[in-house]
Amino acid sequence: MNIAITSLNSAVERLLAVEANRPGSVHRLTRSETLAGGKGVNVARVLAQLAAGGHGTSTPVPAPRLLDFSGGPTGRLFEDLLGAEGLDSALVPTAGGTRVCEVLVDLSDPAGATVYNASGPQVTEPELDALESTFGHVLENSDALVCTGSIPPGVPSDQYARWITQARDRGVLSVLDAHGEVLARGAAALPDVVKVNREELLSLGPGDPGARALEWLDSGIRCVIVTDGGGPARAYTAGVAYEVRAPEVPVRSAVGSGDAFCAGLVRSLLGAPEAGWAAHLRLAAACGASNAAGVTAGLTETHSPAALLSRVTVSESALRPARRSDTRTDGTRG
Incomplete structure (x- = not known):
């Protein structure tokens, strides 16, 4: 079995690090790497690292499998980069080339990395049909579905929503992390978990992010998590709100x-x-902090989740319960 990770706009990622970024100046790079990138790849990479052991999480779980597009010379490079990391994938060919994105890390202000994201290739109807067929095979052999990241041109905004519905019908755990219309429509399909950052939540329009999270909770989503950069994350479940530092x-x-x-x-x-x-x-926050301690996306050995776990602070407060009676607070299905 697998953890299906649908991330339809992954990239070849160029990581550039400088001692200090000075616009308009010539820089000498302190580090330069080419990696498979995108939110889904990042999720798969960390899941693979956790599965490999040494991070205080020895209980076996299914391996990640990435469902994505791949096209052109950059797509071939993307596939090679995935293979070099041992990341399993089910890739649908596209006529358009896989996008290339850049991440500029200013080591004098590492929390303020600059990211340049391309839009991705135009996806055609036959390519969408092939994607649907591939997804059906992947979902059949999955214990969980993670829908994350942006979508390229030509992919309908309800793509993740329809897949979340299929996962629910099969009793497969589903997690959504997206933004804009894709987030709104995906949340309406009632995944088990919505994990967004505060900026993504505010992209849906003005209003209190906490109130929107409670609306989603009342609609039947089991847990809504709102991260906020270096600030505490907030999670909402039936009857309990959590602050995670x-x-x-x-x-x-x-x-x-x-x-x-x-x-x-x-x-x-x-x-x-x-x-x-x-x-x-607690484990989620430990993994996020471990990632922040490294220049490239992924867990760091010097600040492993196992070493950080006891230093994560989780506080609880009462929350009015969601309306659905089958919602539990332990992450299992009712």
Whole structure:
């Protein structure tokens, strides 16, 4: 079995690090790497690292499998980069080339990395048909579905929503991390978990993010998690609200920390389903902090989740219950 990760706009990612970024100047790079990138790849990478052991999470869980597009010379490079990391994938060919994105890390201000994201290739109807067929095969062999990241031109905004509905019909755990219309329509399909950052939530329009989270909770979503950069994350479940404070680490790049949080959450939900939301959130926050301590997306050995876990603070407060009677607070299905 697998953890299906649908992330339809992954990229070849160029990581550039400089001692200090001075616009209009010539810089000498202190580090330069080419990696498979995108939110889904980041989630898969952390899940694979957790599965490999050494991070205090020895309970076995299914391996991640990435469902994505791949096209052109950059697509071939993307596939090679995935293979070099041992990341399993089911890739649908596209005529358009896989996008290339850049991440500029200013080591004098690592929390403020600059990210340049391309839009992605135009996807055609035959390519969408092939995607649907591939998704059906992947979902049949999956214990969880993670829908994350942006979508390229030509992919309908309800793509994740329809897949979440299929996952629910099969009893497969589903997690959504998106933005804009894709987030709104995906949340309306009632995934088990919505994990967003505050900026993504505000992209849906003015209003209190906490109130919108409660609306989603009342509609039937089991847990809504709102991360806020270096600030505490807030999670809402039936009857309980959580404030999650990650431990302080020497930040080298915050890029990918939200994805590492998502991976840790899924890892805990599948590996220890009866542990309860506080435990799930604790591992998620430890993974997010571990990611921030490295320049590239992924867990760091010097600040591993196992070492950080005891330093995560999770506090609870009462919350009015959601309306649905089958919602539990331990992450399992009712």
